[in-house]
Amino acid sequence: MQMTVQTDTRPDPASVDAAHVEMLRSALAYAARGWPVLPCEPGAKAPAGALVPHGLKQATTDPALILAWWQRCPSANVAIATGAPAVDVVDVDNKPDGSGFAAFARLVRAGVMAGTLALVRTPSGGFHAYRTGTDQRCGRLGDHFIDFKARGGYVLAPPSRVDGRPYELVEERPDGAPVDWEQVTRILAPPTPRRPTPRAPTSGGERGVERLAAWLGRQPEGNRNNALFWAACRALESGADETDLDPLADVAQTIGLSQRASRATIRSAVKKTGEQR
Numbered sequence: 001m002q003m004t005v006q007t008d009t010r011p012d013p014a015s016v017d018a019a020h021v022e023m024l025r026s027a028l029a030y031a032a033r034g035w036p037v038l039p040c041e042p043g044a045k046a047p048a049g050a051l052v053p054h055g056l057k058q059a060t061t062d063p064a065l066i067l068a069w070w071q072r073c074p075s076a077n078v079a080i081a082t083g084a085p086a087v088d089v090v091d092v093d094n095k096p097d098g099s100g101f102a103a104f105a106r107l108v109r110a111g112v113m114a115g116t117l118a119l120v121r122t123p124s125g126g127f128h129a130y131r132t133g134t135d136q137r138c139g140r141l142g143d144h145f146i147d148f149k150a151r152g153g154y155v156l157a158p159p160s161r162v163d164g165r166p167y168e169l170v171e172e173r174p175d176g177a178p179v180d181w182e183q184v185t186r187i188l189a190p191p192t193p194r195r196p197t198p199r200a201p202t203s204g205g206e207r208g209v210e211r212l213a214a215w216l217g218r219q220p221e222g223n224r225n226n227a228l229f230w231a232a233c234r235a236l237e238s239g240a241d242e243t244d245l246d247p248l249a250d251v252a253q254t255i256g257l258s259q260r261a262s263r264a265t266i267r268s269a270v271k272k273t274g275e276q277r
Helices: 016-031 065-071 101-112 181-188 204-214 224-237 241-253 260-277
Strands: 037-040 075-083 087-092 118-121 129-133 137-141 148-150 152-155 168-172
Touching: 016 037, 016 075, 016 087, 037 065, 087 101, 101 181, 137 181, 148 152, 148 181, 204 224, 204 241, 224 241, 241 260
Parallel strands: none
Antiparallel strands: 037 075, 075 152, 087 129, 087 148, 118 129, 118 168, 137 148
16 A cells, blocks of 8 residues: 555665565655554564564664665565554454454444544455554454554554455545544443442441441442441441440341351451550
8 A cells, every 4th residue: 555655766676576566665655654664574463573673663764774674675564653643543353253343333333433544454354444643552442353553553554465465455535533542442342330339327326336237237248347347446436335336246147247257357446446546
């Protein structure tokens, strides 16, 4: 994919295998748009270690360096470093256990995918949606088979090939816009609402212990021992003594705590409040 960009920097036919001239030309064309590029292993996605030992950090728009890379390895795949000043990419996977097509369709219906610069079909049968580059971080929604490539990421670009299958430009548009990855996440993976924690009553005298006991009886499994300790401390701090805490011990046993465990927790509360006085 050269995306209709022309460049005056042409490969030397004597130094570059004719079968791979298009790869170099595409790399130069991306660089001419101001998109940093780097070479990846032939037929693979990993950066070409012999050429770019520091990987993504060596992505460049320097045509002389790009030419030197592809002179040394004419069959290297070409990758674009994502994020500004290049592009962000919404990567829609297509795997044996599922695809991101349905999730992407939801985003389209929600209106958040308006402004796509280009669509690129990937070797797996998925696609890349190119968007205006930003300083957002990369992201991943594995359950929805969608990844986000932005600052600190990269994607293989046409005409790169993996397992013999190419990356192909499907559609290109003249104008684009950024995508808000946080908004995408809210649509596809909204946060689970937290269950409110019942408010504990204030204590005060005998009626205070009774209110604490009633509150204790409503606590969910897994929080009961901590709740008993908290209730005992509140009762003791309000003037009750250990003998006034029998209602708490009785309720604790009805909700599943043993007599021994209940008494041990109450003694711990007595000790704690005593140390604080």
